[in-house]
Amino acid sequence: MGEVPAANQTAVAVKDDLRSVMRNFATGVCVVSTFSDRASPRRHNALTVNSLTSVSLDPPLVSLNIRRDSTFLDDLMESQVWAISILDAEAEDLARIFSRPEQDRRKALCTLPAEPGKETGALLLDSVAWMECRYRNHVVAGDHLLIIGEVVGLGVNDSRSPLIFLQGGFHRIGLDQV
Secondary structure, eight states: OOOOOHHHHHHHHHHHHHHHTTSOOEEEEEEEEEEEEEESSSSEEEESSSSSSEEEEEEEEEEEEEEETOHHHHHHHOEEEEEEEETTTOOHHHHHHTTOOHHHHHHHHHHHHHEEEEOOOHHHHOOOOOOOEEEEEEETTTEEEEEEEEEEEEEOOOOBBBBBEEEEEEEEOGGGGO
């Protein structure tokens, strides 16, 4: 019986190695929210991500990477708007809630304090900083979609310490350590 072709072995090894390498790159953690108006009433959806990147200051653009098979992505592409709540060190529970399956995330949105953003209507959670975005463009990138949005609203709530994701876990850094 056949051996696994060398090209496939290399692809698997690179995938595993890339995951190991990227575990050593610290990122912030945020919850991205959007909605669908396909049914009434409006149905909100949210997802924990650590792929937020500033792309441009003029115009103000940011990007997210979301799996192409995600129902969250379907909602985001339908509404063309989203809100980003950048989590503080005390919000690990929120990060974990919005990492769960879709039904759990939707249920949590009905019980957690959140308010619709003034520019997009997407929900904002209590967080250290926030942004509201409108769809600008996207790029297919393997099993993900790189989504670029124009920032249409933003703010900073206070100087709480950020929540960090590193080596597969959540960490806190005091602002005096930065």
